[in-house]
Amino acid sequence: MKHILQKNVIEQTREGTILKGAAKDFSLALTLDCGQAFRWRRVSEEPEIWQGTAARHTVRLEKRGEDLLLHAIFQMEELTFWVHYLDLEQDYQAIWRILSEDQTMRLAYEQFGGMHILQQDLWETLLTFIISANNNIPRIRGIVERLCEQWGELLPDGSHAFPTPQTLARLKEEELMPLRAGYRVPYLLGTARMAAEGEINLDELAVLPTDEARRMLMRFPGVGPKVADCVLLFGCHRLECLPMDVWMKRVMREFYPQGFPKYALPWAGVAQQTLFHYARTAALFDKK
DNA sequence: AGCCAGGGTCTGC
DNA sequence: GCAGACCATGGC
Numbered sequence: 001m002k003h004i005l006q007k008n009v010i011e012q013t014r015e016g017t018i019l020k021g022a023a024k025d026f027s028l029a030l031t032l033d034c035g036q037a038f039r040w041r042r043v044s045e046e047p048e049i050w051q052g053t054a055a056r057h058t059v060r061l062e063k064r065g066e067d068l069l070l071h072a073i074f075q076m077e078e079l080t081f082w083v084h085y086l087d088l089e090q091d092y093q094a095i096w097r098i099l100s101e102d103q104t105m106r107l108a109y110e111q112f113g114g115m116h117i118l119q120q121d122l123w124e125t126l127l128t129f130i131i132s133a134n135n136n137i138p139r140i141r142g143i144v145e146r147l148c149e150q151w152g153e154l155l156p157d158g159s160h161a162f163p164t165p166q167t168l169a170r171l172k173e174e175e176l177m178p179l180r181a182g183y184r185v186p187y188l189l190g191t192a193r194m195a196a197e198g199e200i201n202l203d204e205l206a207v208l209p210t211d212e213a214r215r216m217l218m219r220f221p222g223v224g225p226k227v228a229d230c231v232l233l234f235g236c237h238r239l240e241c242l243p244m245d246v247w248m249k250r251v252m253r254e255f256y257p258q259g260f261p262k263y264a265l266p267w268a269g270v271a272q273q274t275l276f277h278y279a280r281t282a283a284l285f286d287k288k
Numbered sequence: 289a290g291c292c293a294g295g296g297t298c299t300g301c
Numbered sequence: 302g303c304a305g306a307c308c309a310t311g312g313c
Contacts, residue, residue: 187297225296227294
């Protein structure tokens, strides 16, 4: 608890909990809508409010100037969950001081600074990124939403938790047809069954060295190198992992034919996420 | 109509 | 190990 207090000054109000200064170098919009999580939606423009569910927790986050308000969050346990999830303890400025030695990364950061790498639930991240394969972000959102509404436990506030491996493992392929997930359905079920039967234990995987964890993730059906790296980065907080989707391949071909500079490697995933957004937004490439 | 999207699997060499 | 076909779905 004290590490929260170190970096974030907490103020309890009737509305919830305010983290003073937490929104200063942290962008809700960039972090929650940059293709690492798919269950967030902006419920208000002004003030800026985001609502989302992660694992079995749900919250509304409001940007109030430089402060961050967590609506209706009063208990320390809930607060700790979100501080961890949003990665508010990490010093991203220190990371970007290093990455900014590189010209392209510096330019990307100047436009799109403030992204955090979320610390998402491993299982949820695994299934979500199996869905992401050869897919686009709006459609991934829809499939994940239908998945949770159908088979995720109903939470007190009316939202749905992410479905457990055990729940999904019992289903048949035809029951997943309403998801409209296409050829990924057998991957989802196969992965759910392996996780439910403990063929691969995700808790054990989470503490393995990155290379071993990656090899183990790739034993799940529907998980290749790219999905594995997304799971390691977004669900295991391995900031050195560099998922290579079509956009990052363009970035690498254009700006880093020899790969990232060596000093950037420990934070390759952090750089990647900002460059990913930069590439997609800034019209750097004329579609190939 | 054809191409593309946070790719993976399977086959054939 | 590596290229190429194939894979549902929906937006443009």
